[in-house]
Amino acid sequence: MxxxxxxxxxxxxxxxxxxxxxxxxxxxxxxxxGMIRTDLGKPxxxxxxxxxxxxxxxxxxxxxxxxxxxGQVDKxxxxxxxxxxITGQPIPETINK
Numbered sequence: 001m002x003x004x005x006x007x008x009x010x011x012x013x014x015x016x017x018x019x020x021x022x023x024x025x026x027x028x029x030x031x032x033x034g035m036i037r038t039d040l041g042k043p044x045x046x047x048x049x050x051x052x053x054x055x056x057x058x059x060x061x062x063x064x065x066x067x068x069x070x071g072q073v074d075k076x077x078x079x080x081x082x083x084x085x086i087t088g089q090p091i092p093e094t095i096n097k
Contacts, residue, residue: 019065048073
């Protein structure tokens with residue numbers, strides 16, 4: 001006798017997209033491979049199925065990407081503004097004359 005409860009397990013749940021932010025550490029459009037290193041230092045390997053999304057990017061760029069449930073890049077939300085380096089030097093005063 002078949003149970004109706006088992007039919008719910010057979011239906012795959014729809015995966016939600018998720019975002020990853022980090023630094024683009026490797027990009028090879030010819031081979032369709034790339035890597036982002038997160039701020040925690042974790043490498044995230046990418047399969048570049050849509051190379052047009054990456055054409056304006058270079059290794060070293062800070063990016064936020066959206067991945068679909070299959071782990072493929074759906075879109076790039078844009079590169080974030082580079083962080084400013086604190087040098088310990090005082091900010092120069094502007095002279096208004």
